[in-house]
Amino acid sequence: MAKENILVIGANGQIGSVLVTYLRDIYGENQVVAADLRQPESETGIFVLLDATDAQALARTVRRYGITQIYHLAAILSANGEKEPLKTWDINMKTYFNVLEVARESGIQKIFYPSSIAVFGGNITGVAPQEAALNPSTVYGISKVAGENWSQYYFNRYGLDIRSLRYPGIISHQSMPGGGTTDYAVDIYHQAVKGEDFTCFLESETRLPMIYMDDAIQATVNLMEADAGRLTVRNSYNLAAMSFSPKEITRNIQEYIPDFKVSYQPDFRQEIANSWPDNLDDSPARTDWGWRASYDLDKTTREMIGALRKKYQLIKG
Numbered sequence: 483m484a485k486e487n488i489l490v491i492g493a494n495g496q497i498g499s500v501l502v503t504y505l506r507d508i509y510g511e512n513q514v515v516a517a518d519l520r521q522p523e524s525e526t527g528i529f530v531l532l533d534a535t536d537a538q539a540l541a542r543t544v545r546r547y548g549i550t551q552i553y554h555l556a557a558i559l560s561a562n563g564e565k566e567p568l569k570t571w572d573i574n575m576k577t578y579f580n581v582l583e584v585a586r587e588s589g590i591q592k593i594f595y596p597s598s599i600a601v602f603g604g605n606i607t608g609v610a611p612q613e614a615a616l617n618p619s620t621v622y623g624i625s626k627v628a629g630e631n632w633s634q635y636y637f638n639r640y641g642l643d644i645r646s647l648r649y650p651g652i653i654s655h656q657s658m659p660g661g662g663t664t665d666y667a668v669d670i671y672h673q674a675v676k677g678e679d680f681t682c683f684l685e686s687e688t689r690l691p692m693i694y695m696d697d698a699i700q701a702t703v704n705l706m707e708a709d710a711g712r713l714t715v716r717n718s719y720n721l722a723a724m725s726f727s728p729k730e731i732t733r734n735i736q737e738y739i740p741d742f743k744v745s746y747q748p749d750f751r752q753e754i755a756n757s758w759p760d761n762l763d764d765s766p767a768r769t770d771w772g773w774r775a776s777y778d779l780d781k782t783t784r785e786m787i788g789a790l791r792k793k794y795q796l797i798k799g
């Protein structure tokens with residue numbers, strides 16, 4: 483494997499904190515530079531305090547570490563984004579333009595851009611096809627559609643090798659989600675394992691596409707390592723793993739924790755969830771680079787409950 487120097491921006495977030503460890507296992511501890519606005523809770527490898535809206539600071543980091551690939555994870559997510567729409571647009575777009583421009587100017591070979599199911603809007607009912615009219619309802623979704631279009635533009639115009647996934651909601655035990663609409667599907671496991679009741683901010687029947695963190699990381703790395711000639715989608719690949727409602731995940735958890743109780747108090751996030759599809763058709767990802775999910779809801783629940791039981795026992799003990 484060619485020697486890569488990888489920069490992960492937004493490295494302290496739900497995905498970044500898991501992805502950095504995984505990339506360091508593959509490419510080597512000193513080959514992966516973690517960068518974020520905030521200091522990490524514990525520093526294990528190279529970390530740079532970086533505001534990616536600052537183009538010069540980003541360029542300095544790229545030069546200093548001889549960066550060859552960027553995973554650009556920094557963004558404001560759907561629910562937090564609705565609280566400050568203009569700031570969200572500004573941060574999500576400015577950071578991505580800075581990444582695109584530093585890549586173009588410094589000859590960076592590859593970029594990973596995470597998109598989202600939030601690119602779809604209420605015009606899609608049921609399963610979202612790869613090719614669809616994208617009418618997002620949130621400022622976050624609008625910024626992701628714009629990001630996808632700019633990815634396609636920089637690929638067509640400058641040959642920049644940008645790869646992207648439309649992630650479903652990600653479920654992880656290692657890290658907490660950062661202000662999205664799918665966050666309930668992580669929070670619910672924590673409450674269940676702590677032996678507490680859970681109040682869900684979505685209605686019981688609202689089905690959304692979700693994915694377990696291990697699958698999301700595997701998909702990301704597989705896409706980044708795929709032969710460029712096989713990639714037919716240059717805006718963003720649909721990615722699917724499972725789809726469930728709060729009622730269905732509750733029933734699944736109750737198979738392991740029978741006393742677990744959930745009540746429903748939908749808030750502004752319900753409208754966001756209503757505008758998203760139930761699931762995605764990910765046939766191009768399957769055909770082009772062999773994508774297959776390994777975790778369904780039951781396997782996810784087993785892993786989450788097992789890992790969180792250990793975590794909370796450790797905290798107690």
Ligand code: NAD
Pocket residue numbers: 491492493494495496497498517518519520532533534535554555556557558559573577596597598599648649650651652653658659660661662664
């Ligand atoms: P997160 O909110 O948990 O983490 C984002 C990180 O970016 C945070 O640590 C934050 O401090 C950092 N950040 C914010 N502004 C920054 C800036 N200006 N400069 C440097 N760092 C900055 O997000 P996440 O869940 O890890 O998501 C990562 C990416 O994946 C995002 O682009 C998100 O839109 C996308 N995505 C996530 C999910 C999911 O369910 N987690 C689903 C679809 C898409």
Ligand code: AKB
Pocket residue numbers: 559560561597598599600622649650651652661662663664665
């Ligand atoms: C959110 O809910 O905003 C994210 C996402 C699906 O993009 N988890």
